[in-house]
Amino acid sequence: MVSTESPHGPVLPPRFFFGVSLAAVGFFALWTWVVRPWAPPPSFDMSWAEIWRDWSETHAAFSGVMVYLTDIGGVAAMALLTVMAVIWQSAVHNRTLVVAWIAVMIGCVILNSGTKHIFDRARPGELLRAPVVHERNPSYPSGHSMGSTIGYGMLAYSLLLAERRRGARALILLLCATIVLGVGLSRIYLRAHWLSDVVAGWTVGLAWLFFCLGWLERWMRTP
Template sequence: MNASSPSRLRRFAAARFSPEGAAGLYLTMGVAALVAAAWVFGLIAGQVAANGPITLLDLRLAQWFHARATPGVTRLTLLFTHWNSVAGVLAMTAILGYALLRRRLDYWLLALVCTVPGGMVVNGLMKLAFERARPVFEQPLVTLHTYSFPSGHASGATLFYGFLVCLLVRHVESGGKRFAIGAGAALIVSAVCCSRLYLGAHYLTDVLAGVAEGLAWLAICITAVSNLRRRREARGLPLWRIS
């Protein structure tokens, strides 16, 4: 190694963690988030495919929730889970998309379209790839005929509320407010996951994989659009000019 190699490595590392430039800190963070989420998804998927020890926890937890179901809680849970269904998330996405369009936040609008509808398509393809059956009970609270892994509700909630966090924290300077936004989104996603377990629609690994899948796709979309924006703005080009 020549003497200039350490210097080049230091410059390379500094550039990766610099807030400036298209390939700086934001790209590094996005790639790191993608790798971490994809690794978690792969770990869970491997356990499910091999009927690993975690699948025993799946069965026990599903039975535990089902045994403690009550009519009142079930009604509230159904209302909440329907609000965060594919149709509900797409409706919220349409409202948010209209608001972004009105404010001419073109790059955020592009990121939203890629993130939520695109992520739901990815989730559907994943379900077809794994073909995992849903939990079975003698007296089910819900009856669904689609595949179970990974959870579409968990993935959709992660995509939408995760995108909302990315949008809001960029426009909030207070660290406390940023933490509150992130914690609130995490609480909602957790509640969606619990609602699916309570209703017996999914196993624990289904919702965990759905969250991991959603985070990975969110990282891809936010990082790609952010990188596109920085490159085009550096060249003085608007988003919709292709040349």
């Protein structure tokens, strides 16, 4: 099936993706039990928020970089990335990845909204937040961290399918991982989220992304 749609075939065995997804689910469950997002934030969350609030007051220029990083992981950026990816995969006649992009990103929206409302955790208070932060929806897990993990993870996967050179593949993974890390750290820096929200967002995003990629890899191996 992939031989007619992707030049280089599947990336890794489905069991690898399913295994990582299962491990991420387990870590999220353990992390949630430790953090207890239904209770007041743990001391390490408060400490990190206060550290970055105090530091940002004397490093205003750095805040602009953090705002840019947070924007490239936002809803608008993820929607634009999805549209561009669908256009790209349609142009190369890869219907499998067109469907995958749409399904994975719609699932991301549903999963993030659902988990946020289950835990209904409050974001850092007004005295902690950066002035540019205006979100008021529940905090746990971070939507930017989750969405960027899935969106840029899908981008990396799509590029890896078309790239054979080992050095280029390593660069793709490094760049996409750096973006995801930067988006998450920007949410902590701006105090839009607690640190534990961001870790949870990365974890849930990884779990959903790899679960979907496992099924995609299995589908592409079907005769």
